[in-house]
Amino acid sequence: xxxxxxxxxxxxxxxxxxxxxxxxxxxxxxxxxxxxxxxxxxxxxxxxxxxxxxxxxxxxxxxxxxxxxxxxxxxxxxxxxxxxxxxxxxxxxxxxxxxxxxxxxxxxxxxxxxxxxxxxxxxxxxxxxxxxxxxxxxxxxxxxxxxxxxxxxxxxxxxxxxxxxxxxxxxxxxxxxxxxxxxxxxxxxxxxxxxxxxxxxxx
Numbered sequence: 001x002x003x004x005x006x007x008x009x010x011x012x013x014x015x016x017x018x019x020x021x022x023x024x025x026x027x028x029x030x031x032x033x034x035x036x037x038x039x040x041x042x043x044x045x046x047x048x049x050x051x052x053x054x055x056x057x058x059x060x061x062x063x064x065x066x067x068x069x070x071x072x073x074x075x076x077x078x079x080x081x082x083x084x085x086x087x088x089x090x091x092x093x094x095x096x097x098x099x100x101x102x103x104x105x106x107x108x109x110x111x112x113x114x115x116x117x118x119x120x121x122x123x124x125x126x127x128x129x130x131x132x133x134x135x136x137x138x139x140x141x142x143x144x145x146x147x148x149x150x151x152x153x154x155x156x157x158x159x160x161x162x163x164x165x166x167x168x169x170x171x172x173x174x175x176x177x178x179x180x181x182x183x184x185x186x187x188x189x190x191x192x193x194x195x196x197x198x199x200x201x202x203x
Contacts, residue, residue, distance in 0.1 A: 028057035032111060032130045032138045039144045041118045049142045051111040051128050055081075060132040067106070067113050070124045072097065075106045075113060118146045 032053040041047030053063070059081040067075040076094040080087045088108045095101050099121070105114040111128055123146045129139045 028055055028059045028132075030055050030060070030063065030130060030132050030136060030138060032128060032140050034128075034140045034142055037142055039142055041115075041122075041144060041146050043118055043120065043146060043148050045118055046114060046116045047118055047122075047144060047146070049113040049115070049126055049128075049144065051113070051140055051142075053111045053130055053138075059086075060134050062133045064131045064133075065106070065111055066129045066131075067104075068127050068129070069122070071127075074100050074126070075104055077106050077108065079108055115144075120146050120148075122146050 030053065032051060034049075034051045036050050039047050039049055049067075055063075062078055062080040065075070065077040065079070066073060073096050076096070078092050086108070093106055095104060100115075103116045105116075106112075107114070111130065113126070113128070115122060123144060125141055125143050127139055127141045129137060131137045
């Protein structure tokens with residue numbers, strides 16, 4: 001009888017210990033947000049879907065991130081925490097759809113998603129879901145619209161445009177320098193002629 005009570009007490013103690021671990025694990029608070037619910041991008045350019053997640057208190061053992069486009073998974077990423085610090089395994093980033101492979105970058109520091117070489121098919125709702133190891137789920141949504149108007153990406157192309165125009169600038173600048181040299185030479189000769197005339201008039 002004493003042995004049975006001891007066994008029951010051990011099981012009760014173990015359950016209490018596991019409950020304590022669960023409470024400790026869940027003591028941290030996870031949240032996710034975005035400052036931009038609408039994102040506009042141009043074809044063949046890139047677009048950033050901004051997000052930021054925060055963990056206050058004791059972080060859970062891991063966080064699982066999922067970016068979806070119209071409910072289809074784009075990126076799956078798991079970040080583990082050790083000693084309160086995030087430990088990223090680059091090999092744990094999974095991009096299931098071939099249409100996004102080589103075109104998307106997930107930023108583990110804040111949860112944002114970068115999409116490169118945009119196409120019209122990229123238009124639609126995107127959702128970031130963050131699930132902690134103790135079961136809490138947080139999500140944020142962003143609508144991406146991809147347009148064909150090249151004017152949207154003009155600032156992305158501006159450096160390249162300036163580089164292409166650089167020879168023209170150099171040519172114009174060189175011409176201006178040449179003009180200044182010619183004008184300077186003309187003024188010099190005019191001054192010399194005037195000095196010669198003045199000297200001749202004294203004789």
